[in-house]
Amino acid sequence: PDDEAETRFREASGLADVDFPLEDLDVLLVMVDATRFDRTSLADPARRTTPRLAALARRGALVHTRAMSPSNGTFHSLSAIFSMRPLSFSDVDLRQPRFWHGALRDERRLAPEVMRDAGRETFWVGHDHGHCFSEHALGLDRGFQRRVLIEEMADAPPRDVDAEIATAAIEELGRVRGRFFGMVFFASPHDPYWGGYDAELRRFDAALGRLLRAVDLRHTVVVVAGDHGEAFGDHGFAHHLTSVYDEQIHVPLVIWIPGLDGGRRDAPTSTAYLFPWLLLRGGEAEQAAARAVLREDVGPLMRELDGAVISEMIGPSRQEAALVWADTTVVYDVLSELPRVFDPRTDPTQRADLREEDEARVEHVLPFVDRYRRARFEGHRFRFVHMEDPR
Structure with a gap:
């Protein structure tokens, strides 16, 4: 808390x-x-x-x-x-x-x-x-x-x-x-x-x-x-x-x-x-x-992720998360553990992945990606269930 x-x-x-x-x-x-x-x-x-x-x-x-x-x-x-x-x-x-x-x-x-x-x-x-x-x-x-x-x-x-x-x-x-x-x-x-x-x-x-x-x-x-x-x-x-x-x-x-x-x-x-x-x-x-x-x-996640805004896709075979700061956006493939890093100020359409071009930025955000992953798997409340289709 x-x-x-x-x-x-x-x-x-x-x-x-x-x-x-x-x-x-x-x-x-x-x-x-x-x-x-x-x-x-x-x-x-x-x-x-x-x-x-x-x-x-x-x-x-x-x-x-x-x-x-x-x-x-x-x-x-x-x-x-x-x-x-x-x-x-x-x-x-x-x-x-x-x-x-x-x-x-x-x-x-x-x-x-x-x-x-x-x-x-x-x-x-x-x-x-x-x-x-x-x-x-x-x-x-x-x-x-x-x-x-x-x-x-x-x-x-x-x-x-x-x-x-x-x-x-x-x-x-x-x-x-x-x-x-x-x-x-x-x-x-x-x-x-x-x-x-x-x-x-x-x-x-x-x-x-x-x-x-x-x-x-x-x-x-x-x-x-x-x-x-x-x-x-x-x-x-x-x-x-x-x-x-x-x-x-x-x-x-x-x-x-x-x-x-x-x-x-x-x-x-x-x-x-x-x-x-x-x-x-x-x-x-x-x-x-x-x-x-x-x-x-909300507060604990803001504290752990330096205020990043979180958007998530959760499916049984595909799971992704976007971590959004003012100067950096990470699009993270949760299952493959692959982060893609973008600068929204210069690349609003997210075409230039900075993983190999801006090592300092990547090194800065990777610990937050790890914290997100840990919080997601340790504290999540969503469940995948088999439900009868009402049709």
């Missing part, structure tokens, strides 16, 4: 060290599937893919330019985000051989449960791509009093699912009567890419704009984040759940806080840090829940 975890988190999380009264504010988490930061208007204003998200940033939201998802798949990332811990230390059962399916065990309280128990109304409106949330990614609904899932099947005729999600979410916002925590999970731009990936992003952005117009931004914290990225042949991989190079884990993260000035923050951070960061600004019970997570898991 790390008795200095809260201080360490404030200094190393990469999130803004600002104060605001969470008890007096609603919270809306907007997730978007398979969204790369570098394909958004946040990364390049010349891209007209997400103009409404960019407008929220210009209005005063915080924009994190180096936010990493805790994993490269939906179930894995949400498990870590709700658990408020890296994936290895979340209570997940991963089904073999379909390791993107599984269940989140009920051994520890999730962030939505903490917020519900603090007296908030809680709801989830989002896609159910391939029956993901209704059948294959179980346990994520804990803490949500209401859930509305919009079915989407890859082999069905194309339709604007995100428009349907926005409509359902707006209806749900009209139902709440007190302080709330809600999650809205948009489907685009998950494959199949109807009209192309950028067209999918524009559909998401249009739905986001409708949703934001229905939100009282004077009294609501709004977080917009990607659950993971997407590869298009980068480094020889496609889609997601295939590597932890940046294209699969570097996601947009925009945070609107009423009354606070925003700006761009370039420090590495993780979307798994969102709920501890929020709950530290809540009531006594919410603060206590956040401090317990920080002391037990």
Whole structure:
């Protein structure tokens, strides 16, 4: 345990060290599937893919330019985000051989449960791509009093699912009567890419704009984040759940806080840090829940890894981790014990492995890779299980 975890988190999380009264504010988490930061208007204003998200940033939201998802798949990332811990230390059962399916065990309280128990109304409106949330990614609904899932099947005729999600979410916002925590999970731009990936992003952005117009931004914290990225042949991989190079884990993260000035923050951070960061600004019970997570898991890992942000892919035959610092990223193949070392400042697309060119840097980071490996194998809570397919 790390008795200095809260201080360490404030200094190393990469999130803004600002104060605001969470008890007096609603919270809306907007997730978007398979969204790369570098394909958004946040990364390049010349891209007209997400103009409404960019407008929220210009209005005063915080924009994190180096936010990493805790994993490269939906179930894995949400498990870590709700658990408020890296994936290895979340209570997940991963089904073999379909390791993107599984269940989140009920051994520890999730962030939505903490917020519900603090007296908030809680709801989830989002896609159910391939029956993901209704059948294959179980346990994520804990803490949500209401859930509305919009079915989407890859082999069905194309339709604007995100428009349907926005409509359902707006209806749900009209139902709440007190302080709330809600999650809205948009489907685009998950494959199949109807009209192309950028067209999918524009559909998401249009739905986001409708949703934001229905939100009282004077009294609501709004977080917009990607659950993971997407590869298009980068480094020889496609889609997601295939590597932890940046294209699969570097996601947009925009945070609107009423009354606070925003700006761009370039420090590495993780979307798994969102709920501890929020709950530290809540009531006594919410603060206590956040401090317990920080002391037990997040703080000790930050201490051991010099503040590295962790993103993990965990499968029965392929396991990788990205350790991300401001000046160095290590993409580590856990099973072969092979690290690849990159400088994100000069090589943002991760093409130049520095193992043979920068011995001093490699010698500096290798002890942290060893510490990560030891912590992962000694303290992990994930399990591989054989589970019956409900179909």
